[in-house]
Amino acid sequence: MGEQPGLDVAVCLARVRERDEDAARALVEHLYPLVIKIVRAHLPRRLDEEDLAQEIFMKVFANTAQYRGEVPFEHWVSRVAVSTCLDRLRAQKRRPEWRWADLSEGEAEVLDAVLHNEAEPHPSHAADAGELVSKLMQTLSPEDQLVIRLLDLEERSVAEIAAQTGWSQTLVKVRAFRARRKLRKQLEELEQQKRHE
Amino acid sequence: MSEPKDNWQKLARLARQAPQPSAAEVPFGFATRVAARWASSESPAPSAWEVWEQFSLRGLMLASVLVVAVAFTSYDLATPGWTQAYTMADAVVDPIFEE
Numbered sequence A: 001m002g003e004q005p006g007l008d009v010a011v012c013l014a015r016v017r018e019r020d021e022d023a024a025r026a027l028v029e030h031l032y033p034l035v036i037k038i039v040r041a042h043l044p045r046r047l048d049e050e051d052l053a054q055e056i057f058m059k060v061f062a063n064t065a066q067y068r069g070e071v072p073f074e075h076w077v078s079r080v081a082v083s084t085c086l087d088r089l090r091a092q093k094r095r096p097e098w099r100w101a102d103l104s105e106g107e108a109e110v111l112d113a114v115l116h117n118e119a120e121p122h123p124s125h126a127a128d129a130g131e132l133v134s135k136l137m138q139t140l141s142p143e144d145q146l147v148i149r150l151l152d153l154e155e156r157s158v159a160e161i162a163a164q165t166g167w168s169q170t171l172v173k174v175r176a177f178r179a180r181r182k183l184r185k186q187l188e189e190l191e192q193q194k195r196h197e
Numbered sequence B: 001m002s003e004p005k006d007n008w009q010k011l012a013r014l015a016r017q018a019p020q021p022s023a024a025e026v027p028f029g030f031a032t033r034v035a036a037r038w039a040s041s042e043s044p045a046p047s048a049w050e051v052w053e054q055f056s057l058r059g060l061m062l063a064s065v066l067v068v069a070v071a072f073t074s075y076d077l078a079t080p081g082w083t084q085a086y087t088m089a090d091a092v093v094d095p096i097f098e099e
Helices: A009-017 A021-041 A050-060 A075-092 A105-116 A123-137 A144-155 A158-165 A169-196 B004-015 B030-040 B048-073 B080-098
Strands: none
Touching: A009 A021, A009 A075, A009 A169, A009 B080, A021 A050, A021 A075, A021 A144, A050 A075, A050 B030, A075 A144, A075 A158, A105 A123, A105 A169, A105 B004, A123 B030, A144 A158, A144 A169, A158 A169, A158 B048, A169 B004, B030 B080
Protein backbone atom coordinates (compact mmCIF):
# COMPACT_ATOMS: atom_id res chain seq x y z
CA MET A 1 0.00 0.00 0.00
CA GLY A 2 1.07 3.60 -0.27
CA GLU A 3 0.69 6.49 -2.66
CA GLN A 4 -1.03 5.53 -5.90
CA PRO A 5 0.68 7.39 -8.76
CA GLY A 6 -1.92 6.35 -11.33
CA LEU A 7 -4.92 7.51 -9.33
CA ASP A 8 -7.23 9.93 -11.14
CA VAL A 9 -8.08 12.22 -8.24
CA ALA A 10 -10.91 14.01 -10.07
CA VAL A 11 -12.68 10.76 -10.96
CA CYS A 12 -12.11 9.38 -7.49
CA LEU A 13 -13.47 12.55 -5.92
CA ALA A 14 -16.61 12.41 -8.07
CA ARG A 15 -17.21 8.85 -6.89
CA VAL A 16 -16.66 9.88 -3.26
CA ARG A 17 -19.31 12.54 -3.70
CA GLU A 18 -21.65 9.71 -4.69
CA ARG A 19 -20.62 8.00 -1.44
CA ASP A 20 -18.54 5.26 -3.07
CA GLU A 21 -16.63 3.53 -0.25
CA ASP A 22 -13.99 1.99 -2.55
CA ALA A 23 -13.17 5.42 -3.96
CA ALA A 24 -12.87 6.80 -0.43
CA ARG A 25 -10.43 4.03 0.46
CA ALA A 26 -8.33 4.72 -2.65
CA LEU A 27 -8.26 8.42 -1.85
CA VAL A 28 -7.12 7.77 1.74
CA GLU A 29 -4.27 5.59 0.47
CA HIS A 30 -3.30 8.25 -2.07
CA LEU A 31 -3.35 11.18 0.39
CA TYR A 32 -1.99 9.43 3.49
CA PRO A 33 1.71 10.37 2.97
CA LEU A 34 0.78 14.04 2.57
CA VAL A 35 -1.55 14.10 5.57
CA ILE A 36 0.72 12.16 7.93
CA LYS A 37 3.65 14.45 7.10
CA ILE A 38 1.61 17.47 8.19
CA VAL A 39 0.30 15.63 11.26
CA ARG A 40 3.82 14.63 12.35
CA ALA A 41 5.07 18.18 11.90
CA HIS A 42 2.31 19.75 13.97
CA LEU A 43 1.24 16.92 16.25
CA PRO A 44 0.01 18.28 19.56
CA ARG A 45 1.50 16.59 22.58
CA ARG A 46 -0.14 13.41 23.88
CA LEU A 47 -2.19 12.90 20.76
CA ASP A 48 -2.12 9.82 18.57
CA GLU A 49 -1.06 10.63 15.00
CA GLU A 50 -3.37 8.00 13.51
CA ASP A 51 -6.39 9.45 15.34
CA LEU A 52 -5.57 12.92 14.09
CA ALA A 53 -5.05 11.66 10.51
CA GLN A 54 -8.42 9.90 10.67
CA GLU A 55 -10.09 13.09 11.90
CA ILE A 56 -8.57 15.00 8.97
CA PHE A 57 -9.84 12.46 6.42
CA MET A 58 -13.34 12.56 7.94
CA LYS A 59 -13.31 16.36 7.58
CA VAL A 60 -12.08 16.08 3.99
CA PHE A 61 -14.88 13.66 3.06
CA ALA A 62 -17.53 15.65 4.91
CA ASN A 63 -16.57 18.82 3.03
CA THR A 64 -15.86 17.55 -0.49
CA ALA A 65 -18.84 19.57 -1.73
CA GLN A 66 -16.97 22.73 -0.74
CA TYR A 67 -13.98 21.89 -2.96
CA ARG A 68 -14.43 23.89 -6.18
CA GLY A 69 -11.29 22.79 -8.01
CA GLU A 70 -9.67 26.25 -7.92
CA VAL A 71 -6.48 24.78 -6.44
CA PRO A 72 -5.10 21.23 -6.72
CA PHE A 73 -6.99 18.86 -4.42
CA GLU A 74 -3.80 18.07 -2.49
CA HIS A 75 -3.39 21.78 -1.60
CA TRP A 76 -6.96 21.91 -0.34
CA VAL A 77 -6.40 18.77 1.75
CA SER A 78 -3.18 20.30 3.14
CA ARG A 79 -5.12 23.33 4.28
CA VAL A 80 -7.76 21.16 5.96
CA ALA A 81 -4.97 19.19 7.68
CA VAL A 82 -3.16 22.30 8.88
CA SER A 83 -6.33 23.92 10.21
CA THR A 84 -7.30 20.70 12.03
CA CYS A 85 -3.86 20.52 13.66
CA LEU A 86 -4.12 24.19 14.66
CA ASP A 87 -7.53 23.55 16.24
CA ARG A 88 -6.09 20.69 18.27
CA LEU A 89 -3.10 22.80 19.32
CA ARG A 90 -5.45 25.59 20.40
CA ALA A 91 -7.38 23.08 22.51
CA GLN A 92 -4.19 22.49 24.50
CA LYS A 93 -4.33 25.84 26.24
CA ARG A 94 -1.60 25.19 28.75
CA ARG A 95 1.89 25.78 27.41
CA PRO A 96 4.95 24.48 29.24
CA GLU A 97 7.70 26.67 30.63
CA TRP A 98 11.06 25.00 30.27
CA ARG A 99 13.94 25.51 32.65
CA TRP A 100 17.54 24.42 32.20
CA ALA A 101 16.95 21.57 34.65
CA ASP A 102 14.14 20.23 32.41
CA LEU A 103 16.51 19.62 29.49
CA SER A 104 17.99 16.21 28.84
CA GLU A 105 21.76 15.82 28.91
CA GLY A 106 21.94 15.86 25.12
CA GLU A 107 19.69 18.90 24.81
CA ALA A 108 21.74 20.78 27.41
CA GLU A 109 24.97 19.95 25.54
CA VAL A 110 23.52 21.16 22.26
CA LEU A 111 22.26 24.36 23.79
CA ASP A 112 25.61 24.96 25.43
CA ALA A 113 27.36 24.46 22.10
CA VAL A 114 24.94 26.75 20.29
CA LEU A 115 25.25 29.49 22.89
CA HIS A 116 28.97 29.45 23.45
CA ASN A 117 30.77 27.99 20.44
CA GLU A 118 31.62 30.20 17.51
CA ALA A 119 31.60 27.25 15.12
CA GLU A 120 28.52 25.39 13.99
CA PRO A 121 27.74 22.45 16.33
CA HIS A 122 28.58 18.98 15.04
CA PRO A 123 25.77 17.30 13.03
CA SER A 124 25.85 14.37 15.44
CA HIS A 125 23.90 16.66 17.81
CA ALA A 126 21.13 17.12 15.25
CA ALA A 127 18.67 14.71 16.89
CA ASP A 128 19.07 16.43 20.28
CA ALA A 129 18.72 19.80 18.55
CA GLY A 130 15.45 18.59 17.01
CA GLU A 131 14.15 17.57 20.44
CA LEU A 132 15.20 20.89 21.95
CA VAL A 133 13.55 22.86 19.17
CA SER A 134 10.31 20.89 19.66
CA LYS A 135 10.39 21.72 23.37
CA LEU A 136 11.00 25.41 22.78
CA MET A 137 8.26 25.59 20.18
CA GLN A 138 5.68 24.15 22.56
CA THR A 139 5.86 27.44 24.45
CA LEU A 140 4.65 29.37 21.39
CA SER A 141 1.08 29.91 20.24
CA PRO A 142 -0.20 27.38 17.66
CA GLU A 143 0.01 29.98 14.88
CA ASP A 144 3.60 30.89 15.81
CA GLN A 145 4.56 27.21 15.97
CA LEU A 146 3.14 26.69 12.49
CA VAL A 147 5.02 29.62 10.97
CA ILE A 148 8.34 28.74 12.58
CA ARG A 149 8.08 25.08 11.64
CA LEU A 150 7.31 25.84 8.02
CA LEU A 151 9.74 28.74 7.65
CA ASP A 152 12.77 27.77 9.74
CA LEU A 153 12.59 23.97 9.86
CA GLU A 154 10.98 23.01 6.54
CA GLU A 155 12.48 26.05 4.76
CA ARG A 156 9.26 26.94 2.95
CA SER A 157 8.91 30.34 1.35
CA VAL A 158 6.65 33.03 2.78
CA ALA A 159 4.44 32.73 -0.33
CA GLU A 160 4.05 28.97 0.19
CA ILE A 161 3.10 29.44 3.85
CA ALA A 162 0.59 32.13 2.92
CA ALA A 163 -0.98 29.76 0.38
CA GLN A 164 -1.13 26.88 2.83
CA THR A 165 -2.55 28.84 5.75
CA GLY A 166 -4.70 31.41 3.99
CA TRP A 167 -2.85 34.22 5.82
CA SER A 168 -1.38 37.24 4.02
CA GLN A 169 2.36 37.29 3.41
CA THR A 170 2.68 40.30 5.72
CA LEU A 171 0.97 38.41 8.51
CA VAL A 172 3.30 35.44 7.99
CA LYS A 173 6.34 37.75 8.23
CA VAL A 174 5.04 39.53 11.32
CA ARG A 175 4.27 36.24 13.06
CA ALA A 176 7.71 34.85 12.15
CA PHE A 177 9.42 38.00 13.47
CA ARG A 178 7.56 37.88 16.80
CA ALA A 179 7.96 34.12 17.21
CA ARG A 180 11.72 34.26 16.58
CA ARG A 181 12.02 37.09 19.10
CA LYS A 182 10.25 34.93 21.71
CA LEU A 183 12.49 31.96 20.94
CA ARG A 184 15.66 34.09 21.23
CA LYS A 185 14.39 35.44 24.54
CA GLN A 186 13.83 31.90 25.78
CA LEU A 187 17.36 30.93 24.79
CA GLU A 188 18.69 33.92 26.70
CA GLU A 189 16.64 33.01 29.77
CA LEU A 190 17.87 29.41 29.67
CA GLU A 191 21.43 30.70 29.45
CA GLN A 192 20.87 32.97 32.47
CA GLN A 193 19.43 30.05 34.45
CA LYS A 194 22.49 27.99 33.65
CA ARG A 195 24.76 30.81 34.90
CA HIS A 196 22.87 30.99 38.18
CA GLU A 197 23.12 27.25 38.78
CA MET B 1 27.54 34.57 14.26
CA SER B 2 28.27 34.89 17.97
CA GLU B 3 25.56 37.50 18.58
CA PRO B 4 22.73 36.26 20.77
CA LYS B 5 20.17 37.10 18.12
CA ASP B 6 21.62 34.43 15.80
CA ASN B 7 21.42 31.59 18.31
CA TRP B 8 17.94 30.56 17.25
CA GLN B 9 18.93 30.28 13.57
CA LYS B 10 22.03 28.30 14.58
CA LEU B 11 19.87 25.86 16.54
CA ALA B 12 17.31 25.64 13.73
CA ARG B 13 20.04 24.88 11.17
CA LEU B 14 21.24 22.00 13.32
CA ALA B 15 17.69 20.75 13.95
CA ARG B 16 17.06 20.62 10.19
CA GLN B 17 19.75 17.95 9.97
CA ALA B 18 17.91 15.72 12.43
CA PRO B 19 16.93 12.33 10.97
CA GLN B 20 13.43 12.38 9.53
CA PRO B 21 10.83 9.76 10.47
CA SER B 22 10.59 6.77 8.17
CA ALA B 23 8.58 6.99 4.95
CA ALA B 24 4.87 7.25 5.48
CA GLU B 25 3.33 3.83 4.91
CA VAL B 26 -0.42 3.57 5.29
CA PRO B 27 -0.97 1.45 8.42
CA PHE B 28 -2.62 -1.90 7.67
CA GLY B 29 -6.40 -1.49 7.52
CA PHE B 30 -6.29 2.26 8.07
CA ALA B 31 -7.84 3.22 4.70
CA THR B 32 -10.56 0.58 5.08
CA ARG B 33 -11.38 1.75 8.61
CA VAL B 34 -11.60 5.40 7.58
CA ALA B 35 -13.73 4.64 4.49
CA ALA B 36 -16.07 2.39 6.50
CA ARG B 37 -16.46 4.99 9.25
CA TRP B 38 -17.23 7.66 6.66
CA ALA B 39 -19.69 5.39 4.82
CA SER B 40 -21.52 4.53 8.04
CA SER B 41 -21.76 8.16 9.09
CA GLU B 42 -24.94 10.06 8.37
CA SER B 43 -25.51 11.55 4.94
CA PRO B 44 -24.41 15.15 4.72
CA ALA B 45 -26.93 17.69 5.96
CA PRO B 46 -29.26 18.89 3.17
CA SER B 47 -28.58 22.31 1.75
CA ALA B 48 -30.94 25.23 2.37
CA TRP B 49 -32.25 24.86 -1.19
CA GLU B 50 -33.01 21.16 -0.68
CA VAL B 51 -34.89 21.93 2.55
CA TRP B 52 -36.87 24.68 0.79
CA GLU B 53 -37.63 22.40 -2.16
CA GLN B 54 -38.92 19.62 0.10
CA PHE B 55 -41.01 22.07 2.13
CA SER B 56 -42.48 23.60 -1.03
CA LEU B 57 -43.46 20.21 -2.46
CA ARG B 58 -45.24 19.21 0.74
CA GLY B 59 -46.97 22.60 0.82
CA LEU B 60 -48.08 22.18 -2.78
CA MET B 61 -49.52 18.72 -2.11
CA LEU B 62 -51.41 19.97 0.96
CA ALA B 63 -52.75 22.97 -0.95
CA SER B 64 -53.98 20.69 -3.78
CA VAL B 65 -55.85 18.48 -1.32
CA LEU B 66 -57.43 21.53 0.30
CA VAL B 67 -58.53 22.94 -3.08
CA VAL B 68 -60.21 19.64 -4.04
CA ALA B 69 -61.91 19.40 -0.63
CA VAL B 70 -63.18 22.96 -0.76
CA ALA B 71 -64.39 22.52 -4.35
CA PHE B 72 -66.23 19.36 -3.39
CA THR B 73 -67.98 20.80 -0.31
CA SER B 74 -68.96 24.10 -1.88
CA TYR B 75 -69.96 22.86 -5.30
CA ASP B 76 -73.51 24.22 -5.01
CA LEU B 77 -72.30 27.69 -4.13
CA ALA B 78 -69.80 27.69 -6.96
CA THR B 79 -72.38 26.73 -9.60
CA PRO B 80 -75.60 28.69 -8.78
CA GLY B 81 -76.90 28.60 -12.38
CA TRP B 82 -76.89 24.84 -12.59
CA THR B 83 -78.53 24.56 -9.12
CA GLN B 84 -81.31 26.95 -10.10
CA ALA B 85 -81.97 24.98 -13.28
CA TYR B 86 -82.12 21.80 -11.28
CA THR B 87 -84.59 23.38 -8.82
CA MET B 88 -86.83 24.54 -11.67
CA ALA B 89 -86.82 21.13 -13.32
CA ASP B 90 -87.57 19.57 -10.00
CA ALA B 91 -90.56 21.82 -9.60
CA VAL B 92 -91.90 20.70 -12.99
CA VAL B 93 -91.19 17.01 -12.59
CA ASP B 94 -92.42 16.56 -9.01
CA PRO B 95 -96.13 17.26 -9.72
CA ILE B 96 -96.07 14.75 -12.58
CA PHE B 97 -94.86 12.01 -10.24
CA GLU B 98 -97.32 13.09 -7.60
CA GLU B 99 -100.28 12.55 -9.95
